[in-house]
Amino acid sequence: xxxxxxxxxxxxxxxxxxxxxxxxxxxxxxxxxxxxxxxxxxxxxxxxxxxxxxxxxxxxxxxxxxxx
Amino acid sequence: xxxxxxxxxxxxxxxxxxxxxxxxxxxxxxxxxxxxxxxxxxxxxxxxxxxxxxxxxxxxxxxxxxxxxxxxxxxxxxxxxxxxxxxxxxxxxxxxxxxxxxxxxxxxxxxxxxxxxxxxxxxxxxxxxxxxxxxxxxxxxxxxxxxxxxx
Numbered sequence: 007x008x009x010x011x012x013x014x015x016x017x018x019x020x021x022x023x024x025x026x027x028x029x030x031x032x033x034x035x036x037x038x039x040x041x042x043x044x045x046x047x048x049x050x051x052x053x054x055x056x057x058x059x060x061x062x063x064x065x066x067x068x069x070x071x072x073x074x
Numbered sequence: 075x076x077x078x079x080x081x082x083x084x085x086x087x088x089x090x091x092x093x094x095x096x097x098x099x100x101x102x103x104x105x106x107x108x109x110x111x112x113x114x115x116x117x118x119x120x121x122x123x124x125x126x127x128x129x130x131x132x133x134x135x136x137x138x139x140x141x142x143x144x145x146x147x148x149x150x151x152x153x154x155x156x157x158x159x160x161x162x163x164x165x166x167x168x169x170x171x172x173x174x175x176x177x178x179x180x181x182x183x184x185x186x187x188x189x190x191x192x193x194x195x196x197x198x199x200x201x202x203x204x205x206x207x208x209x210x211x212x213x214x215x216x217x218x219x220x221x222x223x224x225x
Contacts, residue, residue, distance in 0.1 A: 040225045049225065
């Protein structure tokens with residue numbers, strides 16, 4: 007499965023969910039869905055905006071694990 | 075073709091469903107009289123069949139009323155925009171089983187009134203159609219959940 011390590015990156019950058027939501031331009035509710043690994047899909051544009059806001063690479067946020 | 079605006083269409087469906095339920099209650103009151111009239115129209119009728127026909131008729135009415143209640147609840151959910159949800163799918167599944175059960179009951183009634191087989195066929199066919207609608211709704215709910223959880 008694909009895991010989202012958004013909380014790890016946010017902690018590294020010391021950025022709150024509200025701040026990231028403002029910078030990325032998506033709602034707090036959607037960002038929570040993403041952070042809690044509840045999302046079924048992510049748009050390239052969202053991924054692009056998150057990477058830009060957190061100054062990181064895609065693999066810092068997305069991680070593949072074998073468990074379901 | 076007559077096209078009723080969406081808002082009024084839903085209201086009309088609710089009214090029709092409520093009227094049908096009222097007809098079921100009326101039917102329950104007059105059912106003994108109706109079955110007696112039907113039996114008297116037949117030249118030969120099996121001995122002791124009258125009570126069986128009455129019991130079957132009440133069972134059919136009860137299942138039809140139950141299906142109508144499910145339809146009414148489903149319409150209320152449609153009004154609340156809760157179409158592609160597990161609850162609505164369960165309701166359509168319930169209505170479909172009610173139709174199939176009605177088909178079975180009409181089939182048994184066919185022993186006394188041959189024409190009931192036509193109604194049994196129609197009810198089972200409607201039940202099958204509703205199962206297809208249920209499958210379509212399930213797919214729709216899956217697509218909706220994917221859409222809702224796309225960030």
